[in-house]
Amino acid sequence: MNKGFLLTILAGLLPLTLLAGEYDISVDRVQIDTGDFVKEGIGYNGASPGPVLRFQEGEEVTINVTNNLDEMTSIHWHGLILPFEQDGVPGISFPGIKPGETFTYKFPVVQNGTYWFHSHSGFQEPNGAYGAIVIEPEGREPFRYDREYVVQLTDKHPHSGDRIMRNLKMSADYYNRQQQTVGDFFSESAEKGFMVTLMDRMMWGDMRMMKADIEDVQGFTGLINGKGPEQNWLGLFKPGERVRLRFINSSAMTYFDIRIPGLEMTVVQADGNNVQPVNVDEFRIGVAETYDVIVHIKDEEAYTIFAESMGRSGYARGTLAPEDGMTAEVPELRQAPLLTMADMGGHMDHGGMDHGDMNEDDMAGMDSGDMAMGAEVDHGAMGHGSMDHGDDASLPEDPFYAKGSGLVPTASNGGKFLSYSDLKAQKPLYEDREPTREIELRLTGNMERYEWSINGTKYEDADPIVLQYGERVRFKFVNETMMTHPMHLHGMWSILEVGEGKWNPLKHVISVAPATTVYMETEVDAPGEWAFHCHLSYHAASGMFRKIVVEGGPDSTVAEGKLSGKQGGES
Amino acid sequence: MNPTLKIAALPALVLAFASGAHAAGSHGGGHHGGNVIGEPGNAGNVSRTVEVTMRDNYYEPESIHVQRGETIRFKVTNEGGLVHEFNIGTADMHEAHQDEMQMMVEHGVLKGDHIDHEMMNMDMGNGHSMKHDDPNSVLMEPGESREIIWKFTNATDLEFACNVPGHYQAGMYGDIKIDSTVAAKDGAEGESDSESVQ
Numbered sequence: 001m002n003k004g005f006l007l008t009i010l011a012g013l014l015p016l017t018l019l020a021g022e023y024d025i026s027v028d029r030v031q032i033d034t035g036d037f038v039k040e041g042i043g044y045n046g047a048s049p050g051p052v053l054r055f056q057e058g059e060e061v062t063i064n065v066t067n068n069l070d071e072m073t074s075i076h077w078h079g080l081i082l083p084f085e086q087d088g089v090p091g092i093s094f095p096g097i098k099p100g101e102t103f104t105y106k107f108p109v110v111q112n113g114t115y116w117f118h119s120h121s122g123f124q125e126p127n128g129a130y131g132a133i134v135i136e137p138e139g140r141e142p143f144r145y146d147r148e149y150v151v152q153l154t155d156k157h158p159h160s161g162d163r164i165m166r167n168l169k170m171s172a173d174y175y176n177r178q179q180q181t182v183g184d185f186f187s188e189s190a191e192k193g194f195m196v197t198l199m200d201r202m203m204w205g206d207m208r209m210m211k212a213d214i215e216d217v218q219g220f221t222g223l224i225n226g227k228g229p230e231q232n233w234l235g236l237f238k239p240g241e242r243v244r245l246r247f248i249n250s251s252a253m254t255y256f257d258i259r260i261p262g263l264e265m266t267v268v269q270a271d272g273n274n275v276q277p278v279n280v281d282e283f284r285i286g287v288a289e290t291y292d293v294i295v296h297i298k299d300e301e302a303y304t305i306f307a308e309s310m311g312r313s314g315y316a317r318g319t320l321a322p323e324d325g326m327t328a329e330v331p332e333l334r335q336a337p338l339l340t341m342a343d344m345g346g347h348m349d350h351g352g353m354d355h356g357d358m359n360e361d362d363m364a365g366m367d368s369g370d371m372a373m374g375a376e377v378d379h380g381a382m383g384h385g386s387m388d389h390g391d392d393a394s395l396p397e398d399p400f401y402a403k404g405s406g407l408v409p410t411a412s413n414g415g416k417f418l419s420y421s422d423l424k425a426q427k428p429l430y431e432d433r434e435p436t437r438e439i440e441l442r443l444t445g446n447m448e449r450y451e452w453s454i455n456g457t458k459y460e461d462a463d464p465i466v467l468q469y470g471e472r473v474r475f476k477f478v479n480e481t482m483m484t485h486p487m488h489l490h491g492m493w494s495i496l497e498v499g500e501g502k503w504n505p506l507k508h509v510i511s512v513a514p515a516t517t518v519y520m521e522t523e524v525d526a527p528g529e530w531a532f533h534c535h536l537s538y539h540a541a542s543g544m545f546r547k548i549v550v551e552g553g554p555d556s557t558v559a560e561g562k563l564s565g566k567q568g569g570e571s
Numbered sequence: 572m573n574p575t576l577k578i579a580a581l582p583a584l585v586l587a588f589a590s591g592a593h594a595a596g597s598h599g600g601g602h603h604g605g606n607v608i609g610e611p612g613n614a615g616n617v618s619r620t621v622e623v624t625m626r627d628n629y630y631e632p633e634s635i636h637v638q639r640g641e642t643i644r645f646k647v648t649n650e651g652g653l654v655h656e657f658n659i660g661t662a663d664m665h666e667a668h669q670d671e672m673q674m675m676v677e678h679g680v681l682k683g684d685h686i687d688h689e690m691m692n693m694d695m696g697n698g699h700s701m702k703h704d705d706p707n708s709v710l711m712e713p714g715e716s717r718e719i720i721w722k723f724t725n726a727t728d729l730e731f732a733c734n735v736p737g738h739y740q741a742g743m744y745g746d747i748k749i750d751s752t753v754a755a756k757d758g759a760e761g762e763s764d765s766e767s768v769q
Contacts, residue, residue, distance in 0.1 A: 139628075140629070142626075142627045142628045142629070142630060142741065143629075143742050144629065144741075144742035145740035242742065264740070266737055266740035266741055268741055276653065276683070277628065277736075277738060277740060277741035278737050279736065279737055279738070279740055294740065294741065294742070296740065404656060424683065426627060426628075426653075427627065427652055500683075503683050534594030544573070
């Protein structure tokens with residue numbers, strides 16, 4: 001690392017020299033101490049998380065990755081645009097890195113912003129194999145700041161990834177601690193009537209789903225830069241400074257709702273791409289997404305960075321303070337949301353309501369009488385205990401959630417919560433044009449067997465998706481499950497449809513909420529073979545994964561030669 | 572945005588603008604005496620011209636020195652890809668004006684690189700409009716260039732700022748440093764005095 005850094009600095013002093021840096025990374029067994037528990041895991045250069053790799057836009061990087069494990073490994077450079085052989089997905093980009101071997105990645109850095117890297121082998125990433133990438137831009141950025149910090153989140157679990165996968169396969173609700181109990185049933189019956197409550201439970205039972213089923217894997221400790229809530233990661237500042245925070249969600253499974261009580265945040269970047277700045281009080285970061293925010297801290301106070309998991313089963317916490325030892329109040333976790341009938345969307349059509357013994361009177365007694373219509377709001381099922389049922393005006397709305405969804409986030413101070421619809425590119429990268437064709441991808445699953453799939457087919461049984469170099473493909477995600485899926489396309493940008501034409505933002509992860517349809521477009525400008533998958537570790541591993549083959553292009557022999565190949569990528 | 576929705580929302584917007592201007596005093600020149608921030612200047616009194624370039628999302632230069640009592644012609648050019656504003660005021664005034672600009676965005680008057688002038692200048696029949704024609708500010712689409720002639724009186728703590736939502740917070744503002752002791756000199760303060768930029 002040091003050597004590489006020196007080279008980079010030298011290159012900066014000699015403008016005629018090509019920028020080139022060399023970096024060494026070792027993949028090691030490490031101890032991970034969360035403050036709640038100590039666990040053996042995998043890290044880089046002796047630690048988890050690994051180092052922050054600092055590249056310069058325009059630099060040609062050489063990265064030597066040495067595998068000190070007794071198993072295969074790999075590093076995927078998440079969000080980086082690079083030749084597909086350098087993308088680090090075993091079975092798709094390359095065979096992987098054997099124990100004891102050193103693999104040398106070499107690629108030009110053609111972008112700037114906040115990204116990250118992680119193993120794409122087995123469950124090494126949830127076991128600790130991740131780090132951050134910061135790429136300095138060639139020119140001036142459309143914002144300014146006095147100092148910056150990487151704030152890398154994860155959901156460290158006391159169980160290893162393999163064990164979690166086994167337990168989920170055995171019982172999908174193994175780690176779901178917030179299931180509704182018999183006690184809940186009786187108290188709800190008293191409140192809403194027995195039949196209403198019974199119907200509600202029967203429908204959810206039919207779907208093999210539970211209302212509380214927002215987080216498959218609870219029982220984790222949220223970490224910021226490797227530190228648990230008690231260990232309290234600290235970022236120092238001087239009063240009056242503008243501080244850039246580079247949030248990266250490296251969790252296996254957990255979405256976080258992030259706020260810094262007392263500070264407004266200005267979102268300036270999403271997934272490494274500049275967005276037109278937007279002021280928010282709170283934002284939700286999907287698994288594998290990044291958001292850069294700027295905070296202007298005027299006084300000599302400490303502030304808590306508070307990241308609650310979307311299902312409120314855990315949190316990460318850090319502190320911004322003018323000096324070491326200062327802390328601010330740590331908020332209580334808010335009440336866990338419950339999924340509503342709106343979140344089950346399409347399930348209504350599949351026989352979930354087919355209870356012939358219900359009579360009209362019973363239906364009329366339900367304040368969710370409109371649920372037979374399909375995707376209407378079920379007020380009775382809204383999980384926010386304090387919410388007054390039946391008052392439409394009080395329901396928060398966001399076009400990226402089903403209408404009446406229990407997952408729609410609200411800011412804890414009543415202020416602005418970032419929506420995908422607020423994201424507009426600062427400067428469009430591609431010319432806006434009509435897509436050449438549309439590909440529908442239904443996000444599907446069977447919760448009981450813990451099988452996740454696309455269009456009902458698991459990865460191992462699916463043919464690759466074949467794209468032609470030069471086309472612009474419109475992907476239509478239809479989420480038929482009740483989980484939120486962060487879909488990640490490797491190698492090419494995902495242009496999120498927010499209805500703003502050329503200002504639609506570029507991302508590398510598109511989060512698709514339950515019972516919603518979300519569109520993204522991709523300029524197919526990278527030949528080769530790429531991975532495309534849900535970034536929830538245990539969803540990807542159980543089948544919500546595809547290989548993308550891009551045919552044609554400047555180096556057309558590459559793609560054609562491998563077209564007939566079996567899919568064999570590891571997630 | 573749906574056009575019907577847009578029209579329906581207009582009265583609320585106008586109302587908010589009217590009350591916002593009175594309460595918060597964001598529009599300096601006309602409404603509440605020029606003393607707070609200075610006053611519109613006469614072309615005949617201009618001592619020098621300061622050229623200001625607006626980019627995405629910052630100014631060149633990022634701070635400006637003036638003499639008390641000096642009248643300056645600001646030649647402002649938007650070389651960015653987005654709509655930007657050059658507005659002379661105090662930090663509080665800018666903050667109040669940002670709420671109004673937020674409404675302009677929410678109602679579709681302001682969209683990325685475009686200003687809906689027709690909608691902005693629409694006479695609502697009660698003397699109010701969303702016109703953005705105060706003498707202390709210019710709001711411009713990419714490629715536009717305009718002038719402000721401004722006389723700095725006894726004002727202190729002035730900033731020039733872009734109040735397009737998010738731009739101020741991203742760092743698109745600069746200090747106007749008013750000097751009352753030394754005789755006026757030519758030219759704007761260059762980058763040498765600007766805040767640190769990364």
